[in-house]
Amino acid sequence: MIHSLFLVNASGDIFLEKHWKSVVSRSVCDYFFEALERATEPENVPPVIPTPHHYLINVLRHRIYFVAVIQSEVPPLFVIEFLHRVVDTFQDYFGVCTEAAIKDNVVVVYELLEEMLDNGFPLATESNILKELIKPPTILRTVVNTITGSTNVGEQLPTGQLSVVPWRRTGVKYTNNEAYFDVVEEIDAIIDKSGSTITAEIQGVIDACVKLTGMPDLTLSFMNPRLLDDVSFHPCVRFKRWEAERILSFIPPDGNFRLLSYHVSSQNLVAIPVYVKHNISFREGSSQGRFELTLGPKQTMGKAVESVLVSSQLPRGVLNANLNPSQGTYTFDPVTKLLSWDVGKINPQKLPSLKGSMSLQAGASKPDENPTINIQFKIQQLAISGLKVNRLDMYGEKYKPFKGIKYMTKAGKFQVRT
């Protein structure tokens, strides 16, 4: 399966390599660099690159390319999904997954990769098991390790791999037993010129942080489970139970994990929490353009719209923008032509607006494309689909855990065409 892995940074240097079978020369990456050069944008590199003897499958995360070398037929998604899992694991271990973090922890990285793949086939990918095998580095441990010479590798051999609950280790103990669930929904929408919704969907996830002693068996039920149109589960969730009763029943992994991601039925109309009034126009013959943008709340169920960030890729002909925001700050990068406006919180009484003029290249004809506006926002304590958790019960353990639920709505890929 996976023969070798090369990590390539943004400037095109290979800074780590790992081989699971015999060594593949790093010159194989030249084909990748060729493709990288051809691609205009970093994300336009084709994920699969055939070379005479190998196939290169790469993913781009955190400005690092993870290039896997494959020699024979394998489902490409298998490799891509695995590479993403590797990145997630690194992120879990080091907090960030940057070149510097990987270089600083190169030994831990190597140990992880060694455990995750055997002969190119995934072996242990559950973070709980990996953490038993290889302790994640913390500042304290690093200090202690240097002084005592002790190690990151677990003293005891892990048992998790052997159990039928491969995602949970045995003998978990906490003094405060707590379980937190975050229901986060993202609205993906395309709004057209006139303000009507072309497509809008709600995608949600339930992220959990469960710190419970022993082997708790949890059930989570919803007030309105029928809202969930399409779901995908963490392997711990018992599928049959969901099919039959629409109840999530599971033995949770220890710590943070994504319990569920769901899609809210597309038959429903989606409440769009913000509206945008815009007037972006270029006059023929003159080197000026007008830019007006007003944001306002709409269908927010009385909650405040926060952390609003508007960004827009202006046409290439725009040289500069001279704008005046009623609140927040804006920046315009004359090189990339990226306009971004950090609005903050929308005050319904005084709607935020950004008005002003753009200067165009003199003599050039007016650009015929209009920019799209991307909006990001957050609404706390609201799940826009109306999903509500009904209750959480625990079986199998005696103590009473503390349970918490948080709702949040965010903009996903929220675009307004102008």
Added chain:
Amino acid sequence: MQKLLQLPVNAVNIVKSVQGVAQGQEEALSPVLTPDSGPQNWYSAVQPEELRHLRSGGTGGGGGSGGGEGSEDRPGQEEGLTSVQSQPLRHDDLKEMLDSNKDSLKLEAMKRIVAMIARGKNASDLFPAVVKNVACKNIEVKKLVYVYLVRYAEEQQDLALLSISTFQRGLKDPNQLIRASALRVLSSIRVTIIVPIMMLAIKEAASDMSPYVRKTAAHAIPKLHSLDPEQKDQLIEVIEKLLADKTTLVAGSVVMAFEEVCPDRIDLIHKNYRKLCNLLIDVEEWGQVVIINMLTRYARTQFLNPNINESLLEDSGEKAFYASDDEEDEDKKAEAATLAKRKPYVMDPDHRLLLRNTKPLLQSRNAAVVMAVAQLYFHLAPKAEVGIIAKALVRLMRSHSEVQYVVLQNVATMTIKRRGMFEPYLKSFYIRSTDPTQIKILKLEVLTNLANETNISTILREFQTYIKSMDKDFVAASIQAIGRCATNIGEVRDTCLNGLVQLLSNRDELVVAESVVVIKKLLQMQPEQHSDIIKHMAKLIDNIQVPMARASILWLIGEYCEHVPKIAPDVLRKMAKSFTNEEDIVKLQIINLAAKLYLTNSKQTKLLTQYVLNLAKYDQNYDIRDRARFIRQLIVPTDKSGALNKYAKKLFLALKPAPVLESPFKDRDHFQLGSLSHLLNAKAGGYQELPDWPESAPDPSVRNVEVKDSVIRLLERVTTLTSIPEWSKCTSRKDRKEKKVEKPFYSDSEGESGPTESADSESDSGSGSESASGSEESGSGSESEDSGEESESEEEEEDEEDQKKKRKKLDKTKPKKPVVESAESEQSSGAEDRKRVRKAVKNQKSASESESESESSESDDESEEESEEESESDTDIRKKKAPVSKQPPKQSKKESKKETQEMSLLDLDDFEPSPASAPVTPVNFLSSSLVSDLEGLSLTDTILAPTTIAPSGLIKMYELLHRITGEGLGVEYCFSRQPFSPDPNMVAVQIQFTNNTNSETKNLHIEEPRLQSGMRIREFAEIEVLAAGESVTVVMGIDFCDSTQAANFQLCSQGQKALRFHQKYLNFCSKDAQSTHTRKFFVSIQPPVGELMTPAFLTENDFKKEQGKLMGMNEISEKLTLGGKCVNEHVIVERVTATANLSRVPCGSDKECRFAGKTVSSGCLVLVTVATKDTGGAQLTVNCEKMVIGTMLVKDILQALSQ
């Protein structure tokens, strides 16, 4: 040079480094030495080991990040140069550390060595020093030594042998993990000499007690195979042995080994097929992918094509959309072939088992698993079932862009074959400006494939925005996509053409050029009608510079010069002038144009042609010279030119077939979807062809396994812990079938089956108490009604505690055998109870398995075991639980849970288990009142988004044919409210057939529809076989012509005479008394008025505008008092949408709810307004052009709201 000074004072160092400045600098940069500061180096002479250790910091990488940077970018020659001379130096340093007694130093050294390996540096000369430490006690040192060993053993085979004895010792260790890791490293060392040792180790490990070690053995097999392929035969033996393993841990790995070593030995799978299917859901995700891919191939060799017959029926419907002729021909051929050998198709139960057991995996979080299942369904499932994968695939589109890329490639291939599948998700493929270009182009491909007469207008509108994009590659692709839509869909050809012609005046040259090329292709289809476009394009030739576009225009003018007789010569004149400055392809087209004009209009163009040909004669490009010579000979009559001259006109002005604009994904589906080969559209190394379906099915009995139950159970018990997740391994199909037949379906039918089934009574009570416990849970759900606040209140918890205690007490008192204790089991609930129930059900299962009459005695023995087999039957039970949850809402709020249980127990028999094969059927029968109650509560503190309540969940089932009148065939239908894709003017009716007899029913289909004038029916595809106890759901379309007249038709089926014997006689009877007969049932479907419409999405303004148009006669208004439960807006919305298939229209005031819809058949608007008043009354207004519908709708809504 400064750096040189900082080097540690070491005699060797100085000598070495002085030898060459270049090398010296390399040394300075070496990661091993950290040139921090001068003074320290003096100390290092005193205490070299300790200090170096301290200096280097915690991790090995630390050193590298400082100085290592520079040398990294210079691989190859420089590396080689320095390693010769400087390595002894830095490695001496490391060797010293490795030789020391302190683990911490060893560890430090190993860390640095691993850091070197990671950066691709050569550390091979440390081999002897490192390999010594293989027996080190420290686990981390040991692990790092392993890393090193695996990397370099191949290069230093002799030395590597030193370590082998350590591993051999490890293989005998009592700890399974040490055994496993020893085997893992041993097999990773690629040294040919140890092949026999590896072989021995693998064989031994394959029969190890621990499944983990066996898993490692499975991993080791492909390693050994790649090292020495001659061992293949022996390895296959090991694989065969491991394939028989019953643990989920091993399954994935061994199938992986199978795929790498002997993918063609499909015969090894037979015996393990069913087991693999059943284990699948519990295997780890990576194993699942491999197993599913392998089973797809297996199924292709072993089962018959499920679409043999259906292809006949469905093709005719779909073909209309395709314009291209050759495809139709292909279809016809296929049809003829299938006609020839058409015979009733019966799906192999094993085939069904595979489909059923993979379906839940569509819900996996792992994209690779989802894709694997999707390709399995695409390649193996009957057409009607493939649709379920669409939703999951669309979900993957939210993932990382690489995942999107692969998924879109596969979706593109699927959309060519099965467009209907993705049509409902059209909008998910709309393109955002932030998508990477490669994703945009793939989405465009999918959109183009999905385009048909109904959605083309929206797609074209969408394409129009894409043309304005800043991404020019994408714009070009969009124009091509428009061209393809135009060729495929005749209706929009003119619109597209006009749109493209408008683009010709675009400022961007690329856009214009691309449009010209596409227009050229389109015009070829009907040139007569478009001479004005050709003229327009002739004008463009002055401005367009892109060679391809110029060439296209010239070709067009030449080809259709007869349509533009005046312009063509003029164009030639202009081009002759600029001939020398043109690109090669343009020149060739100029020659062509000249030749064609010469043939049609020689009077005007003779001289021009000769001028052009003369210019071409002296061109630099020999192609052009050749062409000129050739054409001159051909068209200009001379005495030498032979007979060809006469045919010149035919040669040049032959009718050219219009090009077919095809998807690049057209023929990709001969590769297995989801594979690398499919993605690249080229066979990758090691790709296993997906075989064609066999003509006749191979013997299915090869998959039969003699089950030694007890052995398996013991095995599984050893390997699994007690805390088993309750998810299930599915029972075999046979068990399922038999069990279902035994269940009483309706309370009134109990009398019939009761007496004969007395022996099974315990199973009945088993399922009874099971569902009681199920309903207890939902009961506790409704409990929150009392508390009326957020989810978990203290009280409840205490309540629960009490309950638990109670349960325990009860359990203690209960004897531990399965007795009919319904009274007690009603009261107890929870996990213990469930176990008991499972036991009871299992008895029943095992009884039917053994097919013996002494059921009770045997089951007693088996019930002693508390093994996870129980979870198998669990599967079935869970299914049954769902419908029961309907009960609690009827309870008054203060009622105790106990009563709830009793209630549900009493009513239990009213519910039919929801069928396994009916994914679309609404499982939730939660009555609307419960929903509204729950949601009413949630509204206390926040106002919910009322628009987002799904009406789909409230779908009501109607009975079409009672199972008694239907001689065992029960038929129910509901209005699924999905758009009926083959014909948007029809109402989709979802029909569910349940075969309650104990024999198969065949050839279910519709006959003799007797319809009111104007009404139309689109029948569902004939159901070939409906096995006993199975249900199947189909969708048919009915055009009711916007009336509530019933559609009458006959349901025909063939089946055996209903045999109402007890299960155990069945086996004898069915053999003797098999007589089939055809039955016909007259049935009718009458739609409630609310189902005759589809939601229409209007804005508030549109709504008001439309309402204004529909005043007077078309407006019906009624006052009403809201029912007690209609406390708020939310409930009203719920009620109205449940009554009629309408959508909510946003509205500024919260006193008013507005809904809009269109009638399905004629598309008349239906507008509903409910205005509430403070006094509790309300005003209902319906505006609809069809007054009859309006009146009826008012009546229905009134009733719904006043309840």
